[in-house]
Amino acid sequence: MANLTGQQKTVAIVIQSPFPTRSGIDNMLRRRQFITTATASLAALSLPIHAQTDSKLTLWGPPVTPSVLLAIAARDGKAKDIRPFAVQIWRSPDQLRAGLLNGDIAASIVPSYVAANLYNQGGKVKLFNIMSEGLNYIAAPAADGKPLVTSLAELATRRVVIPFKNDMPDLLLQILYKKAGLEFANIHYTATPPEALVMFLSGKVDCAMLPEPLLSLAQIKGKEKDREIVRALDVQQLWGEAFGTAPRVPIAGLLFTDDFIRDNQEFITALNDDLTAAVAWSKEHPQETAALAAEYLPFPKEALAAAIPHSRFAAIPAASIDSELRNFYTELHALNAKITGGKVPDAGLFYR
Numbered sequence: 001m002a003n004l005t006g007q008q009k010t011v012a013i014v015i016q017s018p019f020p021t022r023s024g025i026d027n028m029l030r031r032r033q034f035i036t037t038a039t040a041s042l043a044a045l046s047l048p049i050h051a052q053t054d055s056k057l058t059l060w061g062p063p064v065t066p067s068v069l070l071a072i073a074a075r076d077g078k079a080k081d082i083r084p085f086a087v088q089i090w091r092s093p094d095q096l097r098a099g100l101l102n103g104d105i106a107a108s109i110v111p112s113y114v115a116a117n118l119y120n121q122g123g124k125v126k127l128f129n130i131m132s133e134g135l136n137y138i139a140a141p142a143a144d145g146k147p148l149v150t151s152l153a154e155l156a157t158r159r160v161v162i163p164f165k166n167d168m169p170d171l172l173l174q175i176l177y178k179k180a181g182l183e184f185a186n187i188h189y190t191a192t193p194p195e196a197l198v199m200f201l202s203g204k205v206d207c208a209m210l211p212e213p214l215l216s217l218a219q220i221k222g223k224e225k226d227r228e229i230v231r232a233l234d235v236q237q238l239w240g241e242a243f244g245t246a247p248r249v250p251i252a253g254l255l256f257t258d259d260f261i262r263d264n265q266e267f268i269t270a271l272n273d274d275l276t277a278a279v280a281w282s283k284e285h286p287q288e289t290a291a292l293a294a295e296y297l298p299f300p301k302e303a304l305a306a307a308i309p310h311s312r313f314a315a316i317p318a319a320s321i322d323s324e325l326r327n328f329y330t331e332l333h334a335l336n337a338k339i340t341g342g343k344v345p346d347a348g349l350f351y352r
Contacts (some may be wrong), residue, residue, distance in 0.1 A: 131314055
């Protein structure tokens with residue numbers, strides 16, 4: 001956890017992104033030559049020039065698939081007619097953290113616990129919605145279509161690599177193991193998701209907990225080596241079974257500052273409809289969605305196309321699942337209180 005100085009006070013914000021960052025992807029490419037071509041998207045972590053506007057309004061997103069929903073809304077929605085907006089991608093958790101503190105970022109898709117952390121430390125923010133119900137899966141080799149592991153209990157006997165110690169993928173698996181009464185052992189960590197992918201494909205571990213689109217990329221690269229890689233376990237399904245909820249993990253959502261909400265009520269109402277429509281459109285047009293995503297996300301189009309159906313896009317008002325979200329925060333807080341800013345947030349966090 002880093003101490004960051006704002007204009008009037010020091011605020012400690014934990015932002016340990018569960019998303020692969022551009023630097024992580026770049027390092028993987030340089031060190032291992034893992035992706036065979038350096039696509040233009042690696043240098044373009046924002047919407048194309050034609051999508052930019054002179055407006056000062058910018059909606060931000062992480063370098064993973066849910067951000068494409070903002071791109072669809074910027075292109076096709078009605079909110080842009082009320083107030084034109086650009087979509088930009090934050091390149092690292094540090095950029096997000098600094099932008100939230102200095103006011104440069106007032107509207108962004110963030111890991112959902114970031115909203116809780118900010119709110120609990122006095123930040124004037126609201127979690128507007130949930131835009132991904134979970135991106136994490138257990139990747140495992142398979143023989144003749146049969147995965148190496150088919151249950152959490154079997155996974156606990158295998159060597160597993162997880163990107164980021166004490167971050168979202170790690171915390172989710174710790175919670176699931178604890179809930180099932182399993183020993184949390186045989187775990188290996190890497191500094192970035194791409195490094196976890198390399199470690200898994202090199203055979204140094206048996207399984208990997210990977211977010212999309214890295215798992216889709218693992219399948220593509222595995223096929224090139226005549227290895228069958230499958231989504232052996234759906235972490236979202238495991239979570240729902242463990243806690244008696246819908247098969248999802250409310251991992252990421254759109255955060256607004258209170259000032260942004262005050263100044264953009266009509267825009268926000270239209271954007272809500274636009275994002276709902278974008279979710280539907282993305283499901284009906286996965287290839288077109290992947291093509292748009294590839295213009296500014298650091299992944300090959302082929303991997304994005306495979307990942308879109310497994311990215312669990314959503315536009316769920318946070319207030320409509322406030323109990324589920326607070327239960328989610330309760331589990332995270334029990335493992336590491338710093339993640340949620342020292343306590344479980346009250347219902348005031350959610351936009352209403």
